[in-house]
Amino acid sequence: MHTRRLVKRSILGSRVYAPSPTGDGAPVTGVVQAVKQENRDASAAGARRSVYTVLMQDGSLKEFTEEEIAAGSSHTAAKGPLKSSLKQSSSNGVSDGQKVEGGCLSPEAAEEPRLAEGKRVSRDPETRSVSLLEQKRKVVSSSIDVPHARRSEEEVDMDKVTAAMVLTSLSTSPLVRSPPVKVSEGLSGSWKENGSVGPFTPSSNSSSGGYWSWSAPSDQSNPSTPSPPLSADSFKPFRVPSQGGAGPGPAGPEDPSLDEQDGSSLLFDEPIPRKRKNSMKVMFKCLWKNCGKVLSTTAGIQRHIRTIHLGRSCDSDCSDGEEDFYYTEIKLNTDSVADGLSSLSPVSPSVLSPPPPPPSPLPPVSQPADSHRPLPPCDSKEPPAGGTTPLSRSAPSALYLIHTDHAYQATAPVSIPSSSSNSASNSFTPTNSSSFSISWQSPPVTFTGNSVSPTKSQGFGEQRSHTIAVLSSPPRATAALSRKVRGEGKKCRKVYGMENRDMWCTACRWKKACQRFTD
């Protein structure tokens, strides 16, 4: 559903005007870092108030109420609170442009790096044109504006889910995976689709893309339920990976805004995702050396990293998403399901072994790749993490590990090589570090190794896809379908020849698998 590309623009990372901290009345710009809800004053009809944490230009972090920001934003002719400014950004070409620019950290921006650098230059006009489209759309359907918003939000959620599912599916052993597979397939399918389809890319769907791309995805994800029941909160955790360089906790912020504009917000406040197939609680663990802090929200962890470890206090522009590299997603399985399978479950990699496994070269899929994309969206502005941040210098291992985590998930299946060590070594040595190949051998896959030999000549990517394909199908079927690989060793027939058939092992005589010269 909903590929990451369809991600709706988040408030996070948006540049807004806020009352001057100095109180001189002059509005200043800042970038929304987080949004939190305050239910306390929800006296009337569950009305909620959102507090926006805005990183001011001077690097300070301020919190503003919606009203305050609204006031500030009025200077740019963008009316209303943040959510409005986002939604209505198209109403003002200039402000829209600003938003987009400021949205360097926004979800879609996170993917920008994927696009040619030059794209950034041409982005403005593009965005505007899209905005115009959106504007028209909104004019026509203004009365159902809210639902739209919700849809896009859900879509965003689904994107996360998709990402999560993809990751999950990649990391899951075939045995456990079969059930989820369908989901992930569906997800990934749409994702691919989106990935390749221009119109749905984040860059072009500034704010409306989510709207019209929703229908298809939703069908996939939830054929039986036309309505968009997904709880945004429930999927927050999944956002992390897919948000890439996005500002801290893009997930959090949107909810409030939605709630505000949608009275029925209660529906979305369910702590537990309705659709979540697995009841996992996702936490985010700081991987900084000796830290290990665990927070429940992306925003939290990112902020933690940024402020505590990176020592950054500047506005979100400084946050090039580098934080992403220093925390990892930890899924806690709240269901005590299938113990036997637990070790194979997708969760195992991160949960069972907090310290991620040895590194692997490539992230499994484009999505995951994004989430931990080494070069955050704003790189063009800021020098790559490599040189500038203390982080990159002092905590490379963490980065390493994180990458490992996901890559590992993807590559683990490659270990299939089970029996034929030759093939295994062939397929690994060339592409990876020695440490890498070793750990992958472990998975007790009963795969006969049929797929291994072919991989010798394949590129790593191909291997991966192959692996994925294999995993997607029921393990049993796979094993059953694939004939036992022809033994490479000598057989009775070869050794003794037809003339000495009586010297063959019985199996050979019976045309069964040779028992004497087993491979």
Add this chain to the structure above:
DNA sequence: GTTGCCGGGAC
């Protein structure tokens, strides 16, 4: 075409 061996039949 050769070879390894699975699946299945005959006994």
Add this chain to the structure above:
DNA sequence: GTCCCGGCAAC
């Protein structure tokens, strides 16, 4: 259970 072979797939 043993013995055999048709037939498939890898080579």
